[in-house]
Amino acid sequence: MKIIVTLDVMLAKRKMKLNELSQKVGISVTNLSLLKTGKARGIRFSTLLSICEVLDCEPGDIIAIEKE
Amino acid sequence: MNIKILQLAIPFFRVIQVVMLVFMAGFIGVLVYSIMDTEAFSNVHLQNTFRARFSVGDFKICPDCESPGSYTLSQLSTYMKLWLLVRGTALMLLALISLQVILRITKSIRDKATFYNRNIKGFLQLFRLGIAIAALSSFNFFIQGAESNFEFSIPFGALAYTLGCRLLAEIFIEGKMLAEDSNSIV
Numbered sequence: 372m373k374i375i376v377t378l379d380v381m382l383a384k385r386k387m388k389l390n391e392l393s394q395k396v397g398i399s400v401t402n403l404s405l406l407k408t409g410k411a412r413g414i415r416f417s418t419l420l421s422i423c424e425v426l427d428c429e430p431g432d433i434i435a436i437e438k439e
Numbered sequence: 440m441n442i443k444i445l446q447l448a449i450p451f452f453r454v455i456q457v458v459m460l461v462f463m464a465g466f467i468g469v470l471v472y473s474i475m476d477t478e479a480f481s482n483v484h485l486q487n488t489f490r491a492r493f494s495v496g497d498f499k500i501c502p503d504c505e506s507p508g509s510y511t512l513s514q515l516s517t518y519m520k521l522w523l524l525v526r527g528t529a530l531m532l533l534a535l536i537s538l539q540v541i542l543r544i545t546k547s548i549r550d551k552a553t554f555y556n557r558n559i560k561g562f563l564q565l566f567r568l569g570i571a572i573a574a575l576s577s578f579n580f581f582i583q584g585a586e587s588n589f590e591f592s593i594p595f596g597a598l599a600y601t602l603g604c605r606l607l608a609e610i611f612i613e614g615k616m617l618a619e620d621s622n623s624i625v
Contacts, residue, residue, distance in 0.1 A: 413623070
């Protein structure tokens with residue numbers, strides 16, 4: 372099992388680009404890109420909260436567990 | 440981080456480097472000259488020169504004094520002078536290279552590039568240099584005519600320094616991992 376980030380799905384649902392999310396959340400596109408591609412090792416609660424506020428979603432909407 | 444102490448340390452290390460370079464040049468010059476002209480420096484008395492420790496001994500300029508158990512530079516055989524030259528130069532060179540590495544690490548920490556690969560390599564280099572210093576300062580010998588002496592001692596100071604460098608390398612490896620972890624958390 373592993374944790375996957377489904378930020379791209381949520382962005383598509385909200386019809387929002389990564390650049391726009393970056394501006395609204397105040398996190399660099401590079402870091403958001405790392406998060407989106409699953410290269411980040413972790414996510415801070417504050418980052419998660421900001422993303423959820425902007426995308427109007429729950430943490431579970433952008434983070435999921437993938438069963439192998 | 441206390442930057443002031445680092446800013447003070449850098450010129451301090453540079454001064455030590457210059458002093459060591461001057462001393463090394465003088466040391467090599469005096470010994471090479473005394474090898475070429477065997478009668479030269481008859482007033483330079485050597486004290487503790489053939490002791491097994493991280494030192495080249497004391498060179499005491501004393502025209503008329505007769506210290507028991509000490510030799511003047513002109514009394515030494517060419518082979519002993521060569522040994523003195525090789526050992527002393529090697530020890531000073533190792534110390535100078537170590538100081539250069541310490542200076543590089545200090546500058547890197549001052550520039551907030553602390554847990555970087557080059558610093559880890561620097562501490563590992565200091566560890567290897569420390570082993571060489573400890574090995575070289577653990578023994579010494581003296582052969583002059585019928586008199587001969589071989590001295591061996593465990594250089595605790597050099598070994599503690601070497602171990603400290605290895606521990607610092609491990610600490611910096613751990614620090615690098617933690618920094619990488621911290622940087623990869625969004």
